[in-house]
Amino acid sequence: xxxxxxxxxxxxxxxxxxxxxxxxxxxxxxxxxxxxxxxxxxxxxxxxxxxxxxxxxxxxxxxxxxxxxxxxxxxxxxxxxxxxxxxxxxxxxxxxxxxxxxxxxxxxxxxxxxxxxxxxxxxxxxxxxxxxxxxxxxxxxxxxxxxxxxxxxxxxxxxxxxxxxxxxxxxxxxxxxxxxxxxxxxxxxxxxxxxxxxxxxxxxxxxxxxxx
Numbered sequence: 001x002x003x004x005x006x007x008x009x010x011x012x013x014x015x016x017x018x019x020x021x022x023x024x025x026x027x028x029x030x031x032x033x034x035x036x037x038x039x040x041x042x043x044x045x046x047x048x049x050x051x052x053x054x055x056x057x058x059x060x061x062x063x064x065x066x067x068x069x070x071x072x073x074x075x076x077x078x079x080x081x082x083x084x085x086x087x088x089x090x091x092x093x094x095x096x097x098x099x100x101x102x103x104x105x106x107x108x109x110x111x112x113x114x115x116x117x118x119x120x121x122x123x124x125x126x127x128x129x130x131x132x133x134x135x136x137x138x139x140x141x142x143x144x145x146x147x148x149x150x151x152x153x154x155x156x157x158x159x160x161x162x163x164x165x166x167x168x169x170x171x172x173x174x175x176x177x178x179x180x181x182x183x184x185x186x187x188x189x190x191x192x193x194x195x196x197x198x199x200x201x202x203x204x205x206x207x208x209x210x211x212x
Contacts, residue, residue, distance in 0.1 A: 055171070056142040072125025075144040079112025105160035115160045119150040126151065130178050148174060155182045169193075 053067070060067045081089050081097075090097045093110065100107045108114040126141065133139055145168035152166055153159070155176055167188050168174075175186035 052142045052144065056140070059140055059142065068129075070125050070129065072121045072128075073141065073143050073147055076109075076115070076118045076146040077112040078109055080110040081112065101164065103161060104163045115150055115163060118146060119154060119160065122147050122151055123154060151176075152184065152187070155184055 053069070056067045059065075080092075084092075086097060096107065096110075100109075105115050108117075122143075129139060129141075148168050149163055149166045150160065152174060153162060158165075169188055169190050171190075171193060173186060173189040173192065174184065175189070177183045177185055
């Protein structure tokens with residue numbers, strides 16, 4: 001059962017603005033969209049945030065499929081950091097933001113989640129969908145890169161301390177084959193984006209380049 005993880009468009013963390021040009025245009029404007037690489041998708045799952053909804057809807061429309069919103073696959077809860085720039089968050093929580101980049105697995109965001117929290121709920125949510133799907137189905141899962149990163153860490157046997165070592169470009173595709181064991185057969189695939197001009201994001205992200 002291939003499970004394709006698609007990342008929605010580029011957005012500074014942890015703000016949730018409308019979909020950037022890259023995310024919306026790439027997903028729905030032409031045949032270089034993730035839908036072109038998910039032609040046999042048995043369903044499209046998405047978290048409850050607008051950019052993922054837009055991308056999932058574009059894929060589902062191209063394939064004549066429905067979209068199911070999965071709360072357990074929502075982005076990391078950034079709590080009190082939501083909407084702040086890195087400078088603003090660092091001013092209020094000296095040292096904690098720096099630790100987020102150095103040892104992210106040891107940080108619980110004030111009023112929000114830790115990576116361990118995210119990994120637990122995302123893994124449980126994805127496992128439930130895989131268990132409910134036919135063995136030969138392909139599921140397109142459209143999520144933010146934080147969710148991709150923790151799921152990829154788990155699949156690859158990497159500790160969450162290595163969270164920042166995984167690159168996830170906007171609208172990239174990851175493919176995980178689920179069977180007796182899980183195998184990553186495509187990581188950060190972007191060939192489908194060839195020739196699509198990128199658009200600049202907004203303010204400098206707090207949690208890393210293009211995080212979202």
